[in-house]
Amino acid sequence: MNELISLSRMVTFCNSPSSSLPDKDLKGKEGFFVEKLLHKSYDTDEEAAFELYNSNPNDVRYKMLKHRIKKKFYNNLFLVNYQKLKVKPFIQGEQECYMLLHHANLFLKQADYKLAELNAKKVLNIATEFDFTNFKIAALEILLFCNSELGAYKSFTANKRQLDTLMLKKAYESEAVNLFLLIRIRLNKSVKSRREYLPQLEKDLDKLEMLWKSSRTFDAFSAYYKAHIWYNELIGDFAKIVELTVLSEKLLESGEVCAQRFDASYNKYVLVYAHLKAAKYDKGLVYAEKFLEEFSQNSHNWFAYLENYFLLAIHSKKYELAGTLLHKVFSNTFYAKLSAAAKERWQLYQAYLSIVDDSSKQNHITNPYLLSLPEYSKDKQGFNVAILILQFFYFLKRKDIEALLYRIESLKKYIHTHLKDTFSLRSKLFLKLLILAVTEDFEADSIRKKGRKHMEKLIDSPTPGDAYAEIEIVPYEHLWELILEVLQQRY
Incomplete structure (x- = not known):
C-alpha cells in the first residue's frame, strides 16, 4: 500500500496523466481506486480490499487490481514535470539527461545515427553545465559509436581524447565518493566509535583532498568538502572550517566548482x-x-x-x-x-x-519552564548547562539563598554525571565557579581571588567540537564578570 500511495503522489506532478491511467471520475474499480489513493483515503491494504471487494488483501481480484494500477503509475513516471516538484535546476537537468540518453539509445537501435548523435550532444551540453561526469561519459560513448558508423574520423579522435581524460577523472571521483560514504557510515556509529575513528579520519581526509585535486570534479569536491566540515567540527577546529568555506566562495567565483550544484x-x-x-x-x-x-x-x-x-x-x-x-x-x-x-x-x-x-x-527571566526543567534532559541536549546557569543567575539576582544552596548539590551531581570528558572542560570549570560563589558566602573579592585558577584554565580551554559540547549562549568569561558584578552590588 505504501508503494501505491507514493506512486499516486508522484503522478500528481505529471504535466498531464497518460491516457493509460484510469480516469478517477469513472465509476469503474480502477478509477475509484485511483481517486481514493490520490486523496490518501487508505492507510492499509485491509481497508482498501474491504471497501472495494468486501474481502481481504489476499483476494485475487484485489491483487490483480493493485498490479494493474501499479504498472500504470510506473508508466506515468516518465511524464513527471520536475518544475512542478520545485526541485533545483540541476535535478531537472539530471532527469533531462536520463530522458535524452533513453532517446539516443532508441535511435541507435534503429540505426538512426544522426538523431542518436543529436540527442547525445544535448546530453553532453547539459552534463557539462552541471558537471555530471557519468552523463558526460555516457554521451561520449554514444557519440564515438555514431562517429564510427558515420565515418567521422576527426570527431571520433576529439571525442576519444575527451573520454579518456574523463575516465581517469571518473576513477578518482568514484574512489572519493566511495570513501566519503564509508566515512559517513563510520561517523554515524556510536560516540565511542567516532572518537576511535578520528585518527584514521584525518588520513582519509588527506586522501579525499588528493582525489579531488586529481579529478577536479564536483562530486569529488563535495565529498572532500562535507567530510572536511565533519572532521573539523568533531575536533573543534573551526578556523579550518572558516578557511574551507571562504575557499569555496572563491572557487565558486572562479568557476572551479559548479555553482549550479553547490x-x-x-x-x-x-x-x-x-x-x-x-x-x-x-x-x-x-x-x-x-x-x-x-x-x-x-x-x-x-x-x-x-x-x-x-x-x-x-x-x-x-x-x-x-x-x-x-x-x-x-x-x-x-x-x-x-x-x-x-x-x-x-x-x-x-x-x-x-x-x-x-x-x-x-x-x-520570568518564564516558568526555565525554572521547572529537570537538571538533565535529553530533549535539551546541548543547552542543559545553559539552563542550569540561567536558573542560578535568576536566584542570584533575587538573593534567594535557600534556592542557591539547593542548586549546589544539583550542580555537583550534574558535573559528576555528565561532565566527565575533556570536551566538557569549559562547562565543568564554569559550574565549579558557580559552586564557589555560594560556598564563599557570596563575597565577591574572595570569590574572584579563589576562582582565579579556574578562570585561567577556562580562558586557556579551547571551544570543543559541537558533537559533544554544550552551547555557550554568552561566553562563560563574560558571564563570570557579570556574576561578580552582581555580587559586588547586591551582597
Missing part, C-alpha cells in the same frame, strides 16, 4: 557558524549581515541562520544588534510554525539577553 546557502550558513565557533566575531558579523538577504524569512533555514547571527552579536557584546535580531524573530509570522524545541531555544536566548543587557527591551 549548496551556496549551506556554505554561507556554515561560514557564519564557523566564524562564531572560531571566535572571529567581527568578520562573522560582516558575513552574517551580507548573506542574510539570501535566506527566505518564510523558512526554517532563516531561523537557523539568525541563531548564529544572534550569537555572534551576543559574543561580541553588540547587545543592541542582538535585540534587533530577536525582534525580527518574534515578529516573523513563520515563528508559529517552528518546533517546540526551536521556540524554547529562542526564549532561552531572550532570557540571556535580558541578563547581560539591563537596557534590553526583552522580558526578564
Whole structure:
C-alpha cells in the first residue's frame, strides 16, 4: 500500500496523466481506486480490499487490481514535470539527461545515427553545465559509436581524447565518493566509535583532498568538502572550517566548482557558524549581515541562520544588534510554525539577553519552564548547562539563598554525571565557579581571588567540537564578570 500511495503522489506532478491511467471520475474499480489513493483515503491494504471487494488483501481480484494500477503509475513516471516538484535546476537537468540518453539509445537501435548523435550532444551540453561526469561519459560513448558508423574520423579522435581524460577523472571521483560514504557510515556509529575513528579520519581526509585535486570534479569536491566540515567540527577546529568555506566562495567565483550544484546557502550558513565557533566575531558579523538577504524569512533555514547571527552579536557584546535580531524573530509570522524545541531555544536566548543587557527591551527571566526543567534532559541536549546557569543567575539576582544552596548539590551531581570528558572542560570549570560563589558566602573579592585558577584554565580551554559540547549562549568569561558584578552590588 505504501508503494501505491507514493506512486499516486508522484503522478500528481505529471504535466498531464497518460491516457493509460484510469480516469478517477469513472465509476469503474480502477478509477475509484485511483481517486481514493490520490486523496490518501487508505492507510492499509485491509481497508482498501474491504471497501472495494468486501474481502481481504489476499483476494485475487484485489491483487490483480493493485498490479494493474501499479504498472500504470510506473508508466506515468516518465511524464513527471520536475518544475512542478520545485526541485533545483540541476535535478531537472539530471532527469533531462536520463530522458535524452533513453532517446539516443532508441535511435541507435534503429540505426538512426544522426538523431542518436543529436540527442547525445544535448546530453553532453547539459552534463557539462552541471558537471555530471557519468552523463558526460555516457554521451561520449554514444557519440564515438555514431562517429564510427558515420565515418567521422576527426570527431571520433576529439571525442576519444575527451573520454579518456574523463575516465581517469571518473576513477578518482568514484574512489572519493566511495570513501566519503564509508566515512559517513563510520561517523554515524556510536560516540565511542567516532572518537576511535578520528585518527584514521584525518588520513582519509588527506586522501579525499588528493582525489579531488586529481579529478577536479564536483562530486569529488563535495565529498572532500562535507567530510572536511565533519572532521573539523568533531575536533573543534573551526578556523579550518572558516578557511574551507571562504575557499569555496572563491572557487565558486572562479568557476572551479559548479555553482549550479553547490549548496551556496549551506556554505554561507556554515561560514557564519564557523566564524562564531572560531571566535572571529567581527568578520562573522560582516558575513552574517551580507548573506542574510539570501535566506527566505518564510523558512526554517532563516531561523537557523539568525541563531548564529544572534550569537555572534551576543559574543561580541553588540547587545543592541542582538535585540534587533530577536525582534525580527518574534515578529516573523513563520515563528508559529517552528518546533517546540526551536521556540524554547529562542526564549532561552531572550532570557540571556535580558541578563547581560539591563537596557534590553526583552522580558526578564520570568518564564516558568526555565525554572521547572529537570537538571538533565535529553530533549535539551546541548543547552542543559545553559539552563542550569540561567536558573542560578535568576536566584542570584533575587538573593534567594535557600534556592542557591539547593542548586549546589544539583550542580555537583550534574558535573559528576555528565561532565566527565575533556570536551566538557569549559562547562565543568564554569559550574565549579558557580559552586564557589555560594560556598564563599557570596563575597565577591574572595570569590574572584579563589576562582582565579579556574578562570585561567577556562580562558586557556579551547571551544570543543559541537558533537559533544554544550552551547555557550554568552561566553562563560563574560558571564563570570557579570556574576561578580552582581555580587559586588547586591551582597
